[in-house]
Amino acid sequence: MTPLDGIPSQRHPDAPHLLTPRAQRTLEAIDGRTLDEMRALRDETERFMLRYKFGMDEVITKLSILREEFSQNHDYNPIEHISSRLKSLDSVIAKMQRKGIEPTFDTIRDTVTDIAGVRVTCSFVSDAYRLAELLTEQPDIRVLKVKDYIAEPKENGYQSLHLIVEVPVFLSTGAHPVAVEVQIRTIAMDFWASLEHKIYYKYDRQVPQELLDGLTDAAHTAAELDSRMERLHREVHGAPVHRRGTIAI
Numbered sequence: 001m002t003p004l005d006g007i008p009s010q011r012h013p014d015a016p017h018l019l020t021p022r023a024q025r026t027l028e029a030i031d032g033r034t035l036d037e038m039r040a041l042r043d044e045t046e047r048f049m050l051r052y053k054f055g056m057d058e059v060i061t062k063l064s065i066l067r068e069e070f071s072q073n074h075d076y077n078p079i080e081h082i083s084s085r086l087k088s089l090d091s092v093i094a095k096m097q098r099k100g101i102e103p104t105f106d107t108i109r110d111t112v113t114d115i116a117g118v119r120v121t122c123s124f125v126s127d128a129y130r131l132a133e134l135l136t137e138q139p140d141i142r143v144l145k146v147k148d149y150i151a152e153p154k155e156n157g158y159q160s161l162h163l164i165v166e167v168p169v170f171l172s173t174g175a176h177p178v179a180v181e182v183q184i185r186t187i188a189m190d191f192w193a194s195l196e197h198k199i200y201y202k203y204d205r206q207v208p209q210e211l212l213d214g215l216t217d218a219a220h221t222a223a224e225l226d227s228r229m230e231r232l233h234r235e236v237h238g239a240p241v242h243r244r245g246t247i248a249i
């Protein structure tokens with residue numbers, strides 16, 4: 001008698017086997033208690049990840065409200081596009097391994113602050129800072145970390161404003177603070193970052209030096225385009241009111 005006995009098989013007799021014979025034997029060898037523990041772990045993992053999804057939803061709602069309000073009350077909209085993603089559990093565990101930390105729910109919560117990620121693209125650099133201020137000034141948002149790769153681009157040319165914010169998620173068990181990474185950048189920065197990401201993926205991180213140099217050069221061109229577009233925008237709309245690099249933690 002195996003733990004799977006008594007569980008009706010979902011597989012049609014003619015359907016192809018999804019498990020290898022070895023995997024099937026391993027599954028059949030698992031005792032009932034281990035199976036219960038595996039189910040409990042699965043449920044806890046789902047609950048853990050769900051909080052990050054809710055945190056992400058909260059931040060998206062805040063940004064969407066700002067976007068709609070700007071469209072209604074101002075003569076232009078600082079947000080071009082909002083996207084989001086939840087890091088896969090595999091990527092979370094891989095990140096913990098890279099950091100050399102044993103992955104438990106507590107250590108993951110303390111170490112991996114980009115499980116929930118929201119990316120916002122803006123037309124202008126001033127919009128990116130303005131939006132960061134409007135978001136981080138909200139009383140229920142706590143800023144955990146700011147990485148300003150716009151003021152100080154990475155060596156490869158990567159530019160973006162990264163905020164790690166903590167937002168409360170209200171569940172039946174009370175309020176739970178959840179960390180969300182918000183990346184804010186211009187369309188030009190986003191174009192560059194997605195191309196660079198694709199190139200890294202295509203070359204499995206072993207990108208030829210010539211291409212790396214080309215990418216760094218393209219990042220400078222993108223930054224120059226951003227400055228020129230901002231100057232033209234200012235001529236039409238006047239100087240924006242923003243305080244670069246002043247987001248309080």
Ligand code: 0O2
Pocket residue numbers: 087113114117147154156158162192193194196197
């Ligand atoms: P994905 O798939 O986008 O999530 P830390 O979290 O502080 O321990 P980390 O993760 O290096 O250290 O933080 P950092 O520097 O803030 O970068 C996090 C994310 O920024 C990355 O997430 C990328 O999305 C983006 N990023 C950072 N540097 C680059 C870069 O050089 N090129 C591109 N295209 N994106 C970059 P992930 O987890 O790498 O990937």
